Amino acid sequence: MVKRTHEMGKAGLSIPAVLKENKLLTPFRFFQAKRDWPQIIGKQIAKYSYIKDVDKNCVIIGVLNPVWMNQLFMYSQEIQKKLNDYIGEDFVQSVRFVRSGKKPAPVVYETLEGEEESDYPRGRIRDVVLSDDYVQMVRQETCHLPERIRGKMAALRFAQEKRRLSMEAEGFRHCPRCGRWLAKGETICLLCRLEDRQHKKKLVHDLLIQMPWLSLDQFVHEIGAVRSDRLYVELYNEVRRDCIYKLIERIHYDSDTPEDDLFLALFITRKTPVELPDDYVRNLANRYRKKE
Template sequence: MHDIRTPGIERASRILPKSIHALGSNVEHLYYCHSVLFHWPQIVGNAIAANVEAVRIVRETLWLYSYDATWRNQIQMMQLDVLQKVNNFAGEALVKELRFARSGREKMQLRGEPMEALDYRTLLPKVNLTDEEIASVRAEVAAVEDDTLRDHLFRISLKQAKLQHLLKDLGYHPCEDCGSLCEPERSRCPLCERKHEEAVRASVRRYLEDIPWARFGEVLAEIPEATPEMLASVRASYVQQLASTVLLAEPDTMQAKTLTMAFQCVPPEQLTEDLVRRTLYRLRYDLAKPKEWKPVRRYEYISWGRKKVAPAEETSSGLSSRTSDSPRPSGPSPL
């Protein structure tokens, strides 16, 4: 039901951009920068936002931070796509480059926040190991024959053991899958979390292959870890793969019907020939194309809304064909 329109009153979503624009370009630019950082999960999706953090926008450069090198490489390959999404959200060319902070210390410097909590150089010397732990570290490198190399490996292993103690004191706990330490708010490390998400996506894909018309409620009942964004992404990929095997001229095939059920979320009992044709025409640019492919007009493929065409005049009979200049007779034609 539509809201009753009240003359003279505007929505806050319309008044706010106008008010900010009236304050000047500097204030408007600052507002859009903070808006992009605040809406980062909506811009790139929850999966990316959970592993890549938007820190600050400085001189048309969006600074990001991620502790996982895999995600950093992935975002670098998606740089053009991310820049386009950010600029589309802001409504202007807000950023032109993406950069990553090399460490948490640099991230805190960009934010202007205190860095004592992340200064491991001052925290590690305060960690005390037991004699048994030190002996265990020394035993690990005892097989190295070179004295200089053995001492160097011992110091590195000792720092690693102290780091493990420090992370546990900060609330880090073992990963559910691999056992490596992960952040307090996570149940898995980034690598295992990505593998787990891929496994959930594969389960959603298999469910769609069995029930193409399934909606989110049905998928959630079978796969509790599925999300609406994940289902939409898997469905789009599944529809694209199906479309690449369907021809526009073959609406009666099983693949065409499966494509319609997956795209329209329609069960088999609601499937009609007209709905299949409309779906194929809507996806005509994504369908498989034969060697001699020609674009199809809507009125030539879909029966609804077909233009009425007058029957052609017979010119081969004794009646002469009318020309555009000859008047149309008002009475009955002579025998």
């Protein structure tokens, strides 16, 4: 039954309480997450992905190309955490990525102006004039093609060159590593930065698997970094957390080995193997076993 207070107030302040009472607050927050996907994950990634659907507690994310799908798969746990932080509870238990050719049409509540196109030339690409030499070169390179596709291939080449000239005129530059167009203010594209991060994460993982007892100070010394390097500090905590979660999951479902139990104790306590009695390791692992 709805509680009546007989007090006047703004309707918007009572909506969350009504939704929560009727068990609709979480679905409403998930609906808002679909709308606010660019704010949750970042505008750059949101250009190539969107929340497609939810299946119980699994969020299905549509990705526009396989390159981004591979990159986002590496950050599924981080995406899951960001969604749960936004929703306000541990609603999302897993994330699944599916290939999607294009984004769905924007809904009317999203914006009145449409998607922001700040990373594209402001001028009209069709107004760019190509040089006679370039046109002649394209004509020569496509003259051997069958007549039915010759004109289409030439038109595609002309459109690509016009876009390139238009973007360079606006100050856009290529990534020095992969050649992709850079967003304004970038020196290396997002994909290359993600690739660098994944490479460093592997180095961190390999080191901690060999010496899981390392403290943060010992870790930065071993890897040759400094404590002020925020990326290595972030990766140190991220890799340790991931390893602990995976080991706890194995123990919970009784698929662990004695080595798994020892590694969990090493990661949690940051003590060396000789400092951990066998009884302590077993008791620690038993805390996370599934209760019958």
